[in-house]
Amino acid sequence: MSQPDIPFPNSPVVPNMVEATHVIQFSCHKGIRCWNACCSNIDISLTPYDVLRLKTRLGLTSTEFLKDYTVPYEMEKDGIAGVKLRPVEGGTACRFMKPEGCGIYEDRPTACRYYPVALLSMRRQDEYVDRDSYAIVKEDHCKGHEVNRRITIADYRKEQGLDQYDELARGWRQLVLKKQSSGPSIGKPSLRSRQLFFMACYDIDRFREFVGAESFGKLFDLPQAEKEALLADDVALLQFAFRFLRQVMFGEESIALNSEAAQERLARAQEIRLVEEREAARRRALEAEQDMTDDGE
Ligand code: SF4
Numbered sequence: 001m002s003q004p005d006i007p008f009p010n011s012p013v014v015p016n017m018v019e020a021t022h023v024i025q026f027s028c029h030k031g032i033r034c035w036n037a038c039c040s041n042i043d044i045s046l047t048p049y050d051v052l053r054l055k056t057r058l059g060l061t062s063t064e065f066l067k068d069y070t071v072p073y074e075m076e077k078d079g080i081a082g083v084k085l086r087p088v089e090g091g092t093a094c095r096f097m098k099p100e101g102c103g104i105y106e107d108r109p110t111a112c113r114y115y116p117v118a119l120l121s122m123r124r125q126d127e128y129v130d131r132d133s134y135a136i137v138k139e140d141h142c143k144g145h146e147v148n149r150r151i152t153i154a155d156y157r158k159e160q161g162l163d164q165y166d167e168l169a170r171g172w173r174q175l176v177l178k179k180q181s182s183g184p185s186i187g188k189p190s191l192r193s194r195q196l197f198f199m200a201c202y203d204i205d206r207f208r209e210f211v212g213a214e215s216f217g218k219l220f221d222l223p224q225a226e227k228e229a230l231l232a233d234d235v236a237l238l239q240f241a242f243r244f245l246r247q248v249m250f251g252e253e254s255i256a257l258n259s260e261a262a263q264e265r266l267a268r269a270q271e272i273r274l275v276e277e278r279e280a281a282r283r284r285a286l287e288a289e290q291d292m293t294d295d296g297e
């Protein structure tokens with residue numbers, strides 16, 4: 001099993017895993033004495049769908065949003081990148097925090113919706129199927145745990161609109177988990193695949209230009225109508241981005257190559273196999289020669 005993907009990586013709380021049927025006691029409401037305490041000191045990782053919702057809400061391109069509102073971080077050493085919400089200049093508070101509450105409430109990120117629950121996604125090696133468990137985060141400043149309202153995690157997720165958020169970020173979570181759990185067999189992704197991962201997952205407007213470019217059309221056999229539909233719909237394009245990355249990062253044939261590109265790829269693979277076979281034959285000959293020399297001594 002890989003390490004859990006915890007939306008609160010720096011939390012002092014060591015989580016116990018629970019299922020969706022687990023009942024929590026919690027309520028957060030205006031007037032509670034810790035109002036806005038959680039938003040005053042943030043460490044919020046964003047999913048690609050969070051980025052999409054926020055850039056749309058703010059009327060920015062994804063490139064502008066990433067530059068002004070986020071900071072990148074490494075999800076794992078030498079691995080792929082994530083993005084976090086950038087707090088106010090010189091402080092720790094969220095830029096969207098208002099005295100009356102969250103200024104972007106309808107589009108608030110996944111981690112804000114889940115709090116005080118944390119989603120732990122895990123998967124077995126070489127599987128795409130991820131399994132969700134949860135943890136309860138209890139921090140001293142949060143008085144919501146003292147309010148007498150009992151609710152299952154499943155119902156809390158519904159209340160917070162998380163079904164849609166999790167569903168539309170699932171492809172990204174699966175990529176991250178597969179990368180984390182495949183370890184040395186896949187190796188460190190090249191700079192190019194890390195750049196493609198960042199663009200396709202977070203910078204959807206640049207990814208749109210990339211898919212619309214002539215060079216993409218030369219490589220991939222994507223019917224024109226399908227391409228136009230993708231280019232006109234951010235959410236569909238994001239799901240396509242995850243498909244594209246399965247091909248780039250793990251060599252899956254998730255998008256058909258056009259026949260010329262497929263032939264070139266096949267020729268390249270044959271060339272590599274030929275070089276490997278020659279190298280193996282050369283090694284075998286050297287070993288045989290060495291054995292003969294040893295026998296003669
Ligand atoms: S996005 Fe909203 S809920 Fe999340 S930390 Fe900022 S103000 Fe709080």
Ligand code: SF4
Nearest residue numbers: 028034036038142144
């Ligand atoms: S109850 Fe918890 S989540 Fe709600 S405002 Fe207070 S600290 Fe934040």
